Amino acid sequence: MTELTDRRRELLTRLLARKAAATAIPPVPRTGEPLECSHEQRRIWLAAQATPDAAPPNVTLGLALTGELDLHRLSVARTALVSRHEALRTRYTAVDGLPHQVIRPVQPVPLELLDLTGLPEEEALRLARAAAGERFDLERGPLLRLTVYRLGPREHRLFLACHHIAGDGGSVALMAAELAALYSGADLPPPPSVQYADYAAWSLARAAERVPGRLPYWRDRLAGIEPLFPRVPPARGGSATAVVRAGREVVDGLRGGGPVTPFAALLAAYLVLLHRLSGRGDLVVGTVTSGRARRELEPVAGCFINLVPLRVRVPDGFPALLARVREAVAGALAAEIPFDALVSGLGGHRLPGVHPSFQAAFVHRDDPEPPPGWTGLSARVWEHEVDDASFDLGLTATPRGGEYELALTGRLARFTPAELADHARTLLAILHAPDA
Known part of the structure; x- marks a missing residue:
């Protein structure tokens, strides 16, 4: 009986190894050519x-x-x-x-x-x-x-x-x-066997298979969208950032005790702010996703993030908005395709000064931690602020200990620093009373 069990275990191990080999990211020959x-x-x-x-x-x-x-x-x-x-x-x-x-x-x-x-x-x-x-x-x-x-x-x-x-x-x-x-001088494992160029070739092939079947979702989902803000020259004035902080208990209170993530709760509050600023009830916000879903990509350096548009019609009442945010996120992730393939697949002309598909963005980051292991040194994250003028308005939420740091960055061609500070305070008020 033991021999048979060992034999089955060996066969199972071989089958799993073959399956892993069949789905592994294959290496690309390095011939020196681009x-x-x-x-x-x-x-x-x-x-x-x-x-x-x-x-x-x-x-x-x-x-x-x-x-x-x-x-x-x-x-x-x-x-x-x-x-x-x-x-x-x-x-x-x-x-x-x-x-x-x-x-x-x-x-x-x-x-x-x-x-x-x-x-x-x-x-x-x-x-x-x-x-x-x-x-x-x-x-x-x-x-x-x-x-x-x-x-x-x-x-x-x-x-x-x-x-x-x-x-x-x-x-x-x-x-x-x-x-x-x-x-x-610590021992590190050998360099990753999969490097970014291997991922690039593999991801292009995967996208070629997925895009034709998923593009119709985006054509329907993003049909008829209009610019959130009036157009301004794309390269005028730089950007500025206003920062406010909210306790984690405030964000948890937004979630209402249901299956709502902090990402969805903060995004919903941001949508309330955008609704008040623009007067529009039909909003498109861009967010980012990470393509590091596979274990062999975890130790690889490179750009794996993708831009994903989220379209939400703002209803009356924050609980209803949370439900719509969850629905929009689930649908977008299920139909996700590379953003440049999405833009080219939708067709049309890009408006000067307007980001294709959306002008507002939301990013939820992980709590930064200093890497351990600096022999003879103590290390901590050094606070610094980097403005991002890629969008007319962007919100970056970063958990830091017992609170969230909320950085609202806007283009100075659109907002003055004083206006950004006012909008950040308005966002903080929305977090405490979203239906007020």
Whole structure:
């Protein structure tokens, strides 16, 4: 009986291995020729070519490091980090009007050190905010910058900035964790066997299968939408951000004790704000999803986020709105396709100064945590604020301990800083009394 059981277990193991091999992301031959970009990369590249201000902002992370920082060790760790991830040493070139990836060999990567000894920390913060908005050269690279601001012998601020085509929020968190491990001499697993170029080819093939069947949903769902706000010049005035904070218990109160996520509750409150600002009851808000659903993609650096439009007609009463938000989210996720395929599939002309499909966005982020393992150093997340002018108005919700940080970012061509501050306070009032 034991022998038979062992035999069945062996057969089952082989069957599972075959199934995993059949569904695994296959490697793409590295011949030196340009490789196709993913839909995510295409969207970012095309936006950068057409209207630089409409391209997604750089992805950033700041860390406060206290202790004796070894700059040489940090520089070596950065070079080792880039060698582990092809996306960090990839350049982009146009082939027949579309971007393609060119993976480069590993090169030593210098650090930028700015000595601010004797100056207040606010100066480092000001410089980091300015650095966050600096553009990268996609054809030449590099697409990752590390800057160290020295405030004193034992106080440094480490600032990572990555072009969105090479990474997303999850990627930057991964980079920070691996950088800490490499700096500390910890053993890391071998570089991922699946790299971003492999994902790009696989995801293009998957999208080709899915888009034809799912596009009719979006044509019906987004039919007849109108701009939320009047048009303004696309590259005028930059942006500003107003921040308010709400306790987690306030957000939990919005959920009404039902099967409603904080994402849905905060999005519903944001829709109430947009309804009041625009006077419209038929609203389209964009949000982001992550394509890291597969385990082999968890250790891979690259851009996996997709833009998804959510159309909601605002009813009377917040509970009814919550139900419609849940329905809209479920339908959009079930029919999700790459955003650039959605835009091209819908046809029509993009209005100058108006983001295709939506002008308002909502992003719910994870609580940032400093990576452990900085030998001889203590690390914490260094607060900094990066404005995003990709949309006329955007809300970013970030849980931090026992409260939510709500950052309302608007284009200055549309809103003054004082108006944004007023709107942020209105949002806070809506959170406390959504039906008022």
